[in-house]
Amino acid sequence: MEKLKSIISHFPEVTGVESVSPLGAGLINDTFVVRTSDPENPDYVMQRINHAIFKDVDLLQRNIETVTSHIREALIKEGDPDVDRHVLRFIHADDGKTYYFDGESYWRLMVYIPRSVSYETVDPKYAELAGREFGRFESRLTHLAGSLGETIPDFHNMTLRLRQLENAVAADPVGRVAEVMPLVEQIRSRAEDMTFADRLYAQGKLPKRVCHCDTKVNNMLFDKENGSFLCVIDLDTVMPGYVFSDVGDFMRTAGNTMPEDSPELDKIEFRFDIFEAFIRGYLSTASAFLTQVEIEYLPSAAEMFPYMQAVRFLVDYIEGDHYYKTTYPEHNLVRARNQMRLFECAEARHADMQKAIASILASQK
Numbered sequence: 001m002e003k004l005k006s007i008i009s010h011f012p013e014v015t016g017v018e019s020v021s022p023l024g025a026g027l028i029n030d031t032f033v034v035r036t037s038d039p040e041n042p043d044y045v046m047q048r049i050n051h052a053i054f055k056d057v058d059l060l061q062r063n064i065e066t067v068t069s070h071i072r073e074a075l076i077k078e079g080d081p082d083v084d085r086h087v088l089r090f091i092h093a094d095d096g097k098t099y100y101f102d103g104e105s106y107w108r109l110m111v112y113i114p115r116s117v118s119y120e121t122v123d124p125k126y127a128e129l130a131g132r133e134f135g136r137f138e139s140r141l142t143h144l145a146g147s148l149g150e151t152i153p154d155f156h157n158m159t160l161r162l163r164q165l166e167n168a169v170a171a172d173p174v175g176r177v178a179e180v181m182p183l184v185e186q187i188r189s190r191a192e193d194m195t196f197a198d199r200l201y202a203q204g205k206l207p208k209r210v211c212h213c214d215t216k217v218n219n220m221l222f223d224k225e226n227g228s229f230l231c232v233i234d235l236d237t238v239m240p241g242y243v244f245s246d247v248g249d250f251m252r253t254a255g256n257t258m259p260e261d262s263p264e265l266d267k268i269e270f271r272f273d274i275f276e277a278f279i280r281g282y283l284s285t286a287s288a289f290l291t292q293v294e295i296e297y298l299p300s301a302a303e304m305f306p307y308m309q310a311v312r313f314l315v316d317y318i319e320g321d322h323y324y325k326t327t328y329p330e331h332n333l334v335r336a337r338n339q340m341r342l343f344e345c346a347e348a349r350h351a352d353m354q355k356a357i358a359s360i361l362a363s364q365k
Contacts, residue, residue: 004032019034032045043114049106061090085223087231090108091108115223120218124273128278128281130281134246139286139288156241161312193300212235251305252309254274257271263337270342275353276360283357299349
């Protein structure tokens, strides 16, 4: 507690600290809520930034400052009466930066948004809300792509992920390749189709947008009393990318009828109702800036992300489980097979996804 208070003292705006306690169970950053005794002073969220993942903290925070400042200015121009609950605000340290380095760790504080709540449940209602608000988020930031850097370089680079798989197979560091070769061959057979985004970009047919890159319902805040949307949070991965990232990543997590580490492959289905709801919301706010190519490949985005995650889980399994936390020896292999099954289920609904998109666009004209 005293160490944390000492760190907070480097953020002059924060006064009257009464308590600091853990908040949530995030997998990346350590998060705390800072309560203050002054009723006129807000509470805060304090985080230790995981700089093993976000290696350039200065770039990370510059990205976030650029994005939040841009959104705040837009909300003010629109006459939003509750701006401070509709966009995050980060606090400046005594050196003028929005983070503090204590010699070992990087820390940041943001204003706690009162009377807010996040949800874990994904149903068509919240899927449509998520699509609408992540589409609006991208729409507000369309002109910032050249102003931001990649906080995790090549995060969603499918060509690189496949190269990593080939390198892992060739090295076979812990002798696991023989047992997984059928899965490796299955992945290889779909590699040409699933690197479509990298090819389109290389051909000049696909732009880079400002994307959230971690589109989950629990990365949105809602009003605790009336359930209305407040703002998008967890901005660490906001960076230039393809819109496929925000559509595909949402469907990878929300569109699976089973948890991503379930070994019951026969129970895995692609939740078309979630896809349809998310896309309806997404196109209501994003169709004005999307190109025809981006719209055409939205079904492929829903397929690419479970495929990509299967590759990442399999690479980690082949290399000896260094990246993802596991609870038993075959955990990553089970995950990889799970995601390939979801990929197959999504691919089987490709034509249905195309029809749904055409119908939604026609209804929105």
